[in-house]
Amino acid sequence: MQVIEGQVAAPHAKVAIIVARFNHFINDSLVEGAIDALKRIGQVEDKNITVIKVPGAFEIPLTVKAVAESKKYDAVVALGTVIRGSTAHFDYVAGESSSGILSTSLAHSLPVGFGILTTENIEQAIERAGTKAGNKGAEAALTALEMYNTLNSIKKG
Numbered sequence: 001m002q003v004i005e006g007q008v009a010a011p012h013a014k015v016a017i018i019v020a021r022f023n024h025f026i027n028d029s030l031v032e033g034a035i036d037a038l039k040r041i042g043q044v045e046d047k048n049i050t051v052i053k054v055p056g057a058f059e060i061p062l063t064v065k066a067v068a069e070s071k072k073y074d075a076v077v078a079l080g081t082v083i084r085g086s087t088a089h090f091d092y093v094a095g096e097s098s099s100g101i102l103s104t105s106l107a108h109s110l111p112v113g114f115g116i117l118t119t120e121n122i123e124q125a126i127e128r129a130g131t132k133a134g135n136k137g138a139e140a141a142l143t144a145l146e147m148y149n150t151l152n153s154i155k156k157g
């Protein structure tokens with residue numbers, strides 16, 4: 001029996017972190033967590049990490065597509081925060097962002113760690129950006145590295 005399970009260490013991986021400026025006071029902590037996890041746990045070299053800033057979560061899928069088409073990166077970490085307001089705007093931004101990221105990841109076989117918070121309020125976002133519920137940026141970063149390794153192991157057989 002063969003078991004394929006990716007490790008998180010990926011010293012030579014080139015990683016793009018795509019982060020929304022909208023709600024940047026939360027997203028800054030997600031980026032901090034992602035970079036810490038990439039370097040400290042994933043052993044990714046500083047020179048192999050690129051941070052790409054975009055206006056909002058809605059713009060992240062197009063940016064993932066551009067990153068994929070550049071063929072310069074092995075994995076992507078998508079970071080942002082969508083907080084529910086009074087209208088249906090939340091559903092469009094959160095829904096289209098996540099479905100766009102997934103479809104682009106599948107179309108290009110590019111591992112993308114999904115670190116976009118979709119919360120009812122600011123408190124829930126703060127809790128997930130380095131306080132009591134951990135740091136979803138770090139989780140997304142490690143997931144991207146693990147999937148990079150898993151896909152490579154599948155290719156090698």
Ligand SMILES: Nc1c(NC[C@H](O)[C@H](O)[C@H](O)CO)[nH]c(=O)[nH]c1=O
Binds near residue numbers: 020093
């Ligand atoms: N409301 C949130 C947004 N809205 C902005 C959109 O993402 C987009 O930039 C705009 O509609 C122009 O295309 N973005 C977030 O990341 N988080 C939000 O809560």
Ligand SMILES: CC(=O)[C@@H](O)COP(=O)(O)O
Binds near residue numbers: 082
């Ligand atoms: C993404 C959102 O839900 C938010 O920023 C928009 O708030 P509102 O629905 O009150 O316009």
